[in-house]
Amino acid sequence: MRSVFRAILPVGVTLALAVGLALSTVAPVLAQNAPPRIVIGSGVIEPMPIAIAGFIDEGGAGDYAREISRVVQSDLEGTGLFRAIPEDAHISRVTSFDSTVAYEDWKAINAQVLVTGAVSVSGDRITVKFRAHDVFNGTTLEGAALQFAGTTQGWRRMAHKVADVVYSKITGEGGYFDSRVVFVSESGPKNERLKRLAVMDYDGANVQYLTDSASIVLAPRFSPTGDRILYTSYESGFPRITLMDVGSLDRRSLDEQPGTMTFAPRFSPDGGTVVFSLARGGNTDIYALNLSSGGLSQLTNAPSIETAPSFSPDGSQIVFESDRTGTPQIYVMPASGGEGQRISGGQGRYGTPVWSPRGDLIAFTKQNAGRFHIGVMRTDGSEERLLTASFLDEGPTWAPNGRVLMFTRETSGAGGQASLWSVDITGRNLKQIPTEGPASDPAWSPLLP
Amino acid sequence: MSFAVKSLLLVATLGLAACNNPDRYGAGGAGGAGGIGGAGGIDTTGLGDPNNPASIAYFNQRVGDRVLFAVDQSTLTPEGRQVLAGQAQWLMTNAGYAAIIEGHADEQGTREYNLALGERRAAAVQNFLISQGVTASRLRTISYGKERPLEVCSEEACYAKNRRAVTVLAAGAGV
Known part of the structure; x- marks a missing residue:
């Protein structure tokens, strides 16, 4: 089944950077003021x-x-x-x-x-x-x-x-406006939702569809250079991780072992490895697949559910979710695998941890007392801050500068629908991202070159 | 059976969804992975008379095609075991069918966790059926996580019905 969609992504946009245009003469400085400066995360800011x-x-x-x-x-x-x-x-x-x-x-x-x-x-x-x-x-x-x-x-x-x-x-922070977001565009009733992959500018403009809605697609993730996308697809009839080239829209399944299902993929920071969950016989563990050699290694080995792995930006560690204590919590292990050390400590259930591209924070979904939250904590689990609260918030993704998060918010009931929202890491500036219809599972690209 | 089963006379399976799946005859399945955007042929199969013990309708309605689970659990309840014992008996009597066991979760959880949880539920059913004598090669599992709720309200009454594993009969002796 070849997609009917053409590659209509901007191809070969060359952005020549000419630094240091001849400056016009400026008035002599009479009194030196402090240059205009906003420090993010320093209390309430007047715009x-x-x-x-x-x-x-x-x-x-x-x-x-x-x-x-x-x-x-x-x-x-x-x-x-x-x-x-x-x-x-x-x-x-x-x-x-x-x-x-x-x-x-x-x-x-x-x-x-x-x-x-x-x-x-x-x-x-x-x-x-x-x-x-x-x-x-x-x-x-x-x-x-x-x-x-x-x-x-x-x-x-x-x-x-x-x-x-x-x-x-x-x-003083890196920018994030020149970036794309891949997400799942949704339609249809709640019990028979149609889902297709789409990509847009970070602000919701320039939407392009990457698949049709013949099969369920879930949780796409950009490669570190933004040229490839990993996602989970039911195209084969069973959930499988699929790798798509964004330019050509060519795609292939990464794993075809019968009797297993694979999901929750993410790239390593060098783009050469995919970590993901593999479920077999009622047990879900985390595996790593080397994309060039095809070598597969098992990183966790426990009878509990281990899922939602995400690399630290230096590639040395992986944060993931496990329910080994009875409720889902967040753990950190070496990139080579292991039992990991639990870092989440508060009340409730924790999931979908994502390491900030700056390395300083881990964003997560928290479920407590009938509400869902997007939050951030330091990489040792300290200084947990909840940024949002609603019937269902989940799946945060980091802006390239590690200062803004985008996530899925879903409303309750028979008419419940998903939409994309963003919030900054101080919990301010919560807003909905405009999309043509319901949307879920956003994943931010790196800053474009 | 304490819950209503849709009395579907026909199950239409879109060709795309079925390209690797065997044809599916279940009444309470996930609705398939297919959709409006699909293409290909439509397979039509009669479910038969629920009074005929060898019919799919009998399996879905009289034996019971599903079991329910507590929050976050994949442990089979006593009622569930009873239903599954009946399923095992039926499958051993009707050797011409294989089955795909679909695991589902309610919407109170993250997408990834619910996929894993649904697989755990489906595997619990698969293991029980095997323990009752059903040949392993006739059974296959799939998880839909929270992607295919049966009931759409956001209350426990609906969640309880959505935390389920459904045994969907398929043509052929193996899957």
């Missing part, structure tokens, strides 16, 4: 007021200039850390990318940061350049004067890259 001047059309840009400014603003405001001052409140108009910036006009409306930009289009080539300004110091933020060039098809990615640079300069 920083910023101004995004409409990007200038430097030739052939048409709607792209306005749309790119809009996406930059949406990315930054979507973090909950920034508040864009409406354009009709701007005193100054930026009419030329290289003209002197009237910083006093932007100070007057209390913009801490000003983003200026310009777009030009020639044929299917688009060039986007921008500067992020420290308004109160009257300077360009260091390293925030860049140019991106590529095909017009990738225009949203360029807007995301602009926003990623601004976000990074001000928070």
Whole structure:
């Protein structure tokens, strides 16, 4: 059964990074202020007021200039850390990318940061350049004067890259806007749900379907370079881990041992190994498959359920879920396998642990007193924080910068439906990701190159 | 049987879902992995007269095609063992059938854990049937986790019916 879907992912978007555009002359600095800065995780934050001047059309840009400014603003405001001052409140108009910036006009409306930009289009080539300004110091933020060039098809990615640079300069964190999310698109009634794989920009735009809904598909995961996807498929009639090439949509089952079922796959950080659960004869354990040699090794060996493995970013350890004590709890073991050490200690049931790409935290699903939560804890299980609560929240996935989580939220009852939500690691900025229909099992890609 | 069994006269199995599965005749199964997007032929089989002890309808309705489980458990209840003893007897009498045992969980749990739990429940049924004398090669298990609830409310009354293992008869002496 070949998929009828064509590969319509953006292919070969080249983003030339021209660092250090000639800077325009800026007014001499009279008094040195602290540069604009937001520290994530430091208590309640008042969103920083910023101004995004409409990007200038430097030739052939048409709607792209306005749309790119809009996406930059949406990315930054979507973090909950920034508040864009409406354009009709701007005193100054930026009419030329290289003209002197009237910083006093932007100070007057209390913009801490000003983003200026310009777009030009020639044929299917688009060039986007921008500067992020420290308004109160009257300077360009260091390293925030860049140019991106590529095909017009990738225009949203360029807007995301602009926003990623601004976000990074001000928070000191890595960006995450130029990323994709693979997820399960759902339709149909609760007792006969149809599921198909789809991929979208992190903000819900540019949805593409990767499979049809002929078979149940579950829990897709991106490879560390974003070019492959692992998921569980019932296409053979039984649940099996499937590996898909995102560009060609070619796919193959990883394991065909009769009498077993395989699920809950994840890549190792080097992309060469897949860890997953294999169930046989009523017992589920964790295995590792070397993708190049085909070598299979068993990492856990217990009569209980061991599932949901996730590597530490250095590849040395695996966090997983086991019900060996009677309820599901979270354990950490060496990547070579073993019994593991329990790290979850609170009341309730813990599952779907995922190691942060920064290595500092483990996100998880917690079920307690009839509610589900998404939470984070340190890798030794300390400092547990619950970020959400609802009838059913599950399956967190980390943004590439390890500062935001996306997860599935499902409502109760016969009409219950799943949707995608995100929250930052401080528990703020909880919001639904817009999707065409019900959606579940999101998995974030790495930051795109 | 304390629960109603749909009196399906025909079971249509979409070709795609059945490409590796034997044809499925169950009344209380997962609804198949197929869907609107599927393609291929439709196999149609009569379930027979529930008064005929050799019929699939008899197995599904009189013998009982499913057993239920407590929260997080895969231990067979005394009632469950009684149903399964009847299933084993029927399977040994009717050698022309194999069976796929489908394990299911309620929605109170994560997707991965429920897949493992459903497999554990299906295996508990498989092991019991084998212990009663059914040849192992005639039985196969699959877990649907929480993907195919039978009842859709979010209350214990529904959850109790969803925590189940269903023995779905299939054509042929092996699976």
